[in-house]
Amino acid sequence: MPVTIKDVAREAGVSPSTVSRVLSNHPRISAATARKVREIMQEMGYHPNLMAKSLVSRTTRSLCVVLPKPAEELFLNLFFMELIRGIVAQAAHDGYDVLISPGASATEEIEAVARLVNGRRVDGVILLYSRRDDPVVEFLRERDFPFVLVGRSPQYPDVRSVDTDNVRAAYDAANHLIALGHTRIGFVGGPPELVVSADRLEGYRRALAEAGLPVRGEWIVEGEFLQDSGVRAMSLLMRLDERPSALLVVDDFVALGVLRGLPELNLRVPQDLSLVSFNNLALAELANPPISSVDIGIYELGRAASGSLIAAVQPAADEQAPKRQIVPHRLIVRQSSGRAD
Amino acid sequence: MPVTIKDVAREAGVSPSTVSRVLSNHPRISAATARKVREIMQEMGYHPNLMAKSLVSRTTRSLCVVLPKPAEELFLNLFFMELIRGIVAQAAHDGYDVLISPGASATEEIEAVARLVNGRRVDGVILLYSRRDDPVVEFLRERDFPFVLVGRSPQYPDVRSVDTDNVRAAYDAANHLIALGHTRIGFVGGPPELVVSADRLEGYRRALAEAGLPVRGEWIVEGEFLQDSGVRAMSLLMRLDERPSALLVVDDFVALGVLRGLPELNLRVPQDLSLVSFNNLALAELANPPISSVDIGIYELGRAASGSLIAAVQPAADEQAPKRQIVPHRLIVRQSSGRAD
DNA sequence: TTGAAAGCGCTAACAG
DNA sequence: CTGTTAGCGCTTTCAA
Numbered sequence A, B: 001m002p003v004t005i006k007d008v009a010r011e012a013g014v015s016p017s018t019v020s021r022v023l024s025n026h027p028r029i030s031a032a033t034a035r036k037v038r039e040i041m042q043e044m045g046y047h048p049n050l051m052a053k054s055l056v057s058r059t060t061r062s063l064c065v066v067l068p069k070p071a072e073e074l075f076l077n078l079f080f081m082e083l084i085r086g087i088v089a090q091a092a093h094d095g096y097d098v099l100i101s102p103g104a105s106a107t108e109e110i111e112a113v114a115r116l117v118n119g120r121r122v123d124g125v126i127l128l129y130s131r132r133d134d135p136v137v138e139f140l141r142e143r144d145f146p147f148v149l150v151g152r153s154p155q156y157p158d159v160r161s162v163d164t165d166n167v168r169a170a171y172d173a174a175n176h177l178i179a180l181g182h183t184r185i186g187f188v189g190g191p192p193e194l195v196v197s198a199d200r201l202e203g204y205r206r207a208l209a210e211a212g213l214p215v216r217g218e219w220i221v222e223g224e225f226l227q228d229s230g231v232r233a234m235s236l237l238m239r240l241d242e243r244p245s246a247l248l249v250v251d252d253f254v255a256l257g258v259l260r261g262l263p264e265l266n267l268r269v270p271q272d273l274s275l276v277s278f279n280n281l282a283l284a285e286l287a288n289p290p291i292s293s294v295d296i297g298i299y300e301l302g303r304a305a306s307g308s309l310i311a312a313v314q315p316a317a318d319e320q321a322p323k324r325q326i327v328p329h330r331l332i333v334r335q336s337s338g339r340a341d
Numbered sequence C: 001t002t003g004a005a006a007g008c009g010c011t012a013a014c015a016g
Numbered sequence D: 001c002t003g004t005t006a007g008c009g010c011t012t013t014c015a016a
Helices: A005-012 A016-023 A031-044 A050-057 A070-093 A106-118 A135-142 A166-179 A195-210 A228-238 A252-261 A282-286 A298-313 B005-012 B016-023 B031-044 B050-057 B070-093 B106-118 B135-142 B166-179 B195-210 B228-238 B252-261 B282-286 B298-313
Strands: A062-066 A097-101 A124-128 A147-150 A161-164 A185-188 A246-249 A274-278 A292-295 A324-327 A330-332 B062-066 B097-101 B124-128 B147-150 B161-164 B185-188 B246-249 B274-278 B292-295 B324-327 B330-332
Touching: A005 A016, A005 A031, A016 A031, A050 B050, A062 A070, A062 A106, A062 A298, A070 A097, A070 A124, A070 A252, A070 A298, A070 B070, A070 B097, A097 A106, A097 B070, A106 A124, A106 A135, A124 A135, A124 A298, A135 A147, A147 A298, A161 A166, A161 A298, A166 A185, A166 A195, A166 A246, A166 A274, A166 A292, A166 A330, A185 A195, A185 A252, A228 A252, A246 A252, A252 A274, A252 A282, A252 B282, A282 B252, A298 A324, B005 B016, B005 B031, B016 B031, B062 B070, B062 B106, B062 B298, B070 B097, B070 B124, B070 B252, B070 B298, B097 B106, B106 B124, B106 B135, B124 B135, B124 B298, B135 B147, B147 B298, B161 B166, B161 B298, B166 B185, B166 B195, B166 B246, B166 B274, B166 B292, B166 B330, B185 B195, B185 B252, B228 B252, B246 B252, B252 B274, B252 B282, B298 B324
Parallel strands: A062 A097, A062 A124, A124 A147, A147 A161, A161 A324, A185 A246, A246 A274, A274 A292, B062 B097, B062 B124, B124 B147, B147 B161, B161 B324, B185 B246, B246 B274, B274 B292
Antiparallel strands: A097 B097, A292 A330, B292 B330
């Protein structure tokens, strides 16, 4: 039987409310009683029951983050893990716990969130990489429940979110290739329903247009890339009459897939083909050759998401907190991108 | 103001306890009232307050999993993500939520767990890859709090755990290389304080001994492998007079590091060097060449861990639940392992 | 500065 | 089969 606030009160010869006040550092409590009560708490091994506290305070001091569906996001696993680290670190710092909600299927996903939200089990929700018409976003907006998006949702420009400026990131990456003298630059995208794919494509387009370079439809490939489809797409790309001398690739994992397809095409990186990708996951550095990649500060994104959401759910926060927040990126140049010959 | 059990009771013209009984499918409730109450709940948008339920039931229906410290486990990120998926999937299936606890430093780690455990915020804890003398294990054993280890702890053979038979897995992998005709087989290990490293080394030793092959000290490398130290270790290994023709590598990520160091040594895989690694992460298939790897069923490990822990915290579970559980592994042969010439 | 009392939303005897 | 009553452990008026 765990020791309760009553036990401490009895032992200390005060009332439960006094103990409670000591617990919450109430100002009008005599230093003497405070010290004494704290002593007894220590002795008896008292620990506040968080559930009871939640019940009366009507807040849980916990957030939930929705795990993306594996089918859709498997290649984002590394990304996600680092994001969680950031989320959890900031949350812990602010005294919040983080709950993981499963994302098996769309219906299960929303059911799980609904249970947590309706059951007042969490104070806020963190959502990732919103797709168009995300039902969870709809659900949360409807009941005006606090949430933050990692990524952006074109449908809901006013939603609280933290994001990379992906257009700009792709623009910068493309300009790196342009500065190296490349004029035939292709783009390998991810699942097109993700906003991030579209944004990076847009930045690519913009940089090329600005430099007066051609953007050819057949130089742009989109889709799932992990399996042999990646290899096939590459061979397609590389069999064109005029083939690109450099590629912008939407994610390091995808870049790894591209890299794998090259030996059978007798292509070397960077001699025959330069590569720049995004996210700068641990494997970008480890790949062979190491891949130039845009570091988007994933951990930082996680921290920012936590921070922003927590600020929003705190009662009397200064209303300063901006709804949209951009985390800066920077290009890490490695051996996969070289001068055009 | 959310609708409570009282509101429903009033509206349905019954007592709160009746509503509560309907909620928990109490057998002795008339079909008619049950239907009616459910109807009203639906209409009014009633959702049970999980905190209140927890307070009275003295159980939270949630588990917590302790995130490994980044320094120590960074190369296990992918592993960990898949494990979490398994954990969360099984937990959700059994009606449990999963909380992530940060593992920034040893003291923070134990403080965070203590807060959750003492505050009765969770019913059980999932721990990963226990190091020797894990303080969290100590803490939990002391207060007899339910937990499960993913991996094994030689100090505490009686602790509830799910694990791979790593000795056997390494034994199998080594025998694969032996069957391919290799006689000079090296071993590239991970951080030596992890039990998994020691176990895999042991299996390697056993297979070689059984086949009458030499185990040479200089063919065994241990340590952090992600950075250039990997490359250096490789060049060391490969500059020996008698160098191995095949390598057992403790993790796919580490294998990727090894792979990266080879071109400058003018070595090709598998022609000059065969490679077999462990864990079969997504990148094993994506590497160049694709890496033969022992699939240890990470997702399954996660599910098993959840399941085992949940069984343990359920009140009247049949005491059948074995304390130690082994999840089967299987070798996936890819192009990185070829015949010895 | 402290105590008494009421209540957060729910469950669980104990009656009826 | 259903209602009454008494808490779960904590916070918070309101009085003293």
